[in-house]
Amino acid sequence: MQKQLKKSLEKEKMKLTKDLKSFANKDxxxxxxxxxxxxxxxxxxxxxxxxxxxxxxxxNLLSVEHTLELRLKDINNALEKIKNNNYGICEKCKKEIEIKRLKIVPEAKQCLICSKENS
Ligand SMILES: [Zn+2]
Structure with missing residues (x-):
């Protein structure tokens, strides 16, 4: 399962990088x-x-760039976690993030309950 999630994270990373490159430069x-x-x-x-x-x-482009940049950071963060073997753990309550949630938002930092509390 994690393999699949990693794949979708990497795919998303490539797509975001490509989108960003079309109108922005890496700092x-x-x-x-x-x-x-x-x-x-x-x-x-x-x-x-x-x-x-x-x-x-x-x-408008600036705000799009900001959104994409944040998403890319989250994705890199998630990939880093996979590498360190702590992927899929909620950053707030330290419980496992629901697999159903990860399938939809593989870069999720928090479980469903915590993320609902925040918003
Ligand atoms: Zn949580």
Missing amino acids: TEVKGNWLTRFPFFGISRSHDDENAERIEEYE
Whole structure:
């Protein structure tokens, strides 16, 4: 079972990395951090409407980048746990995370009960 979960984690990691690479660069200084590329060139003073639109688009990208980055961190974290043989243990109550939950969210850090308490 864990083998299968590891596979899906690795697959997800590859997908996330690919998505991030399409509009962001890996931060060379901070590990696990990504920097969104500003995708537009030649902002001109005479096209204020267009500029505002571009800035809005960039801000959207930033929030997407943040979400993907956090997810990737969780996945790396889970892969690390598999390596250290403590995968599938709730970080809060230290009980085993339900396998049903892991199948849906293989990078889960907490069991269902704890994660419900948090939200
Ligand atoms: Zn728990």
